[in-house]
Amino acid sequence: MTDASLNTEYDVVVIGAGPVGENVADRARAAGLSTAVVETELVGGECSYWACMPSKALLRPVVARADARRVPGLSDAVQGPLETAAVLAHRDDQASHWKDDGQVAWLEGTGADFYRGRGRLTGEKAVSVTAPDGTEHRLTARQAVAVCTGSRAVVPALPGVDGARPWTSREATSAKKVPGRLVIVGGGVVGTEMATVYQALGARVTMLIRGKGLLPKMEPFAGELVARALGEAGADIRTGVTATSVRRTAPDGPVFVEVDDGERIEADEILFATGRAPRTDDLGLETVGLTPGSWLTVDDSCRVDGTSWLYAVGDVNHRALLTHQGKYQARIAGAAIAARAAGDPLLETDRWSAHTATADHAAVPQVVFTDPEAASVGLTLAEAERAGHRVRAVDHDLAAVAGSGLYADGYRGRARMIVDLDREILLGVTFVGPGIGELLHSATVAVAGEVPIARLWHAVPSYPTISEIWLRLLETYRDA
Structure with missing residues (x-):
């Protein structure tokens, strides 16, 4: 001091x-x-030691391996498991060993x-x-x-929760070993990112989602595409269910989670990703x-x-x-x-x-570093309509862009822009797909700068990159 x-x-x-x-x-x-x-x-603070830095250090090898598995000539070389010890050691370095x-x-x-x-x-x-x-x-x-x-992090006051020693985002990003079975309660950013990490590191992940799907604050297709990929990776995603009690009978024993449909789920750890205070x-x-x-x-x-x-x-x-x-x-x-x-x-x-x-009012950007990535800025269609704007949602398949096929075989993704029809500017943009996080700042500039559609036509995307999606979105809007 x-x-x-x-x-x-x-x-x-x-x-x-x-x-x-x-x-x-x-x-x-x-x-x-x-x-x-x-x-x-x-x-x-939180970002350096228990949030942004350690979580993205954990996610980077997961996403890099997933991308490599979709590249011809490389995919066969990366089919094995991740080196868990190396992943955790890299995470420790990025968190400065909590010093x-x-x-x-x-x-x-x-x-x-x-x-x-x-x-x-x-x-x-x-x-x-x-x-x-x-x-x-x-x-x-x-x-x-x-x-x-x-x-x-907020942990709900469920029966037995205090004695169960549940994880929050802090424990999830700083854990010294990978649990064999992990229950995640919540389907927002923390829940989906940690499901991506621990499923890839070998845990059997079960997600309990009270609502209809993942990433509820984004466009619905974002959560749908991320859920599809997590499910294909082996995660068990259950929607419309609520955890009603948690119990751990021994310090090193399993945790038992009661669900409102009457089922009891046994796991080694439980992560509550249920909001902030x-x-x-x-x-x-x-x-x-x-x-x-x-x-x-x-x-x-x-x-x-x-x-x-x-x-x-x-x-x-x-x-x-x-x-x-x-x-x-x-x-x-x-x-x-x-x-x-x-x-x-x-x-x-x-x-x-x-x-x-x-x-903060109109152009907040966010990237969710799952596989596929989900990124958005500004308003969703539902938010724009609730705010009283006269809008049109313009959608395009990211897989139809030349750059995406070069990026990965079997590329899956989607893009949407929300157009204010009265002012002909963008109120929001959402991308979902591998490698789209770096696209988001262009969308942020367009939304924050209130760039007219007529001027966006003159922002020429480089070929063949995934950013050509901008041209396809503009063409779709023009031809509607």
Whole structure:
């Protein structure tokens, strides 16, 4: 910890040193504002140690092998199992072996003072930090306090769940061995990605989905194509079912899951991928008139409603629970804090300035790193219709594009764009298929930039690449 105990007044105090808090601090320091950062766990946060980095390290060899198996001349050489020990070792490297020395050095290199300990609000612009050794520091912010504490996994309060020691996303991404049988409750991003990983590493995966299918926040065909591939890989996907109780009778024994249709499923581990909750329950929100444990509502500069000094950035404001969106918000919040500190009069009036997080409303991109990948930005057809837009969904088979046939034999995929018929711009785009994650930024630019269809015709895709799907979608729209 930086020896800053005598310097207890700062321009900005940031609570939480994940990617979001790091970026707020970096922007504040770049503007010349003195900054303190408080973290109770590891600098780098959920993304670095239990989410983005370890999960994608686990998924990369799975997807690479799947792609290789679809390439003539290579497929026969990659039919064997993955080297589990090597996969897990690579994951450990990418998670920095759950040590944050490098991240701490980077943070301190920005000029921010770092306090390791539990940070709590104690009043307006006031934060107390309780260090691991019990030492307490009292920090005061002249300009702003930024809450960047993120979210945690939610485990439903089922009978027996406490004694069953279930996995959440943290245990799934940091496990030291592969269970022989894994039950996954939930069919969102975490559930589908971890099903992809553990099925490929040799586990027998059973997914229990309360709703109609996987990836319910995307276009329906996305979940259908991912479910089809998981089923072909050997996963047992059960929809319209609910886990009603969980029991583990011995510390190293199996777990038994009761389902509402009366069946009892035996497994070695159970993963609950059933949503997130804000990490605000022990933050001292009550001292500033807010409710502990609540999501924090903010404006487009990420300033908490009803306050002039408190910011909530990233997952904690519930706008878009994605690392890249949190980092985007952090850049916005940092710029807004600096502008307000300088008395910038344009901040409150310029909606399209660098100080407002407009992309959270209309152009949030996401890639699900399953096999096949699923990627989307903006609105689905159902969302656009509910919002009252006059729209048309334009679909095309990705397998019909020349580049997909070169990418893999037997390529399966689908693309959709949602066209606002009144303005002739795109409100949303979805791709599903091998290798489509890298297509998404072009769609994000089109949606966020509100590029007219007439101009998209002049964005010429290279041949023969999968990005030629853009031309096929435009032709389909023109000819409808």
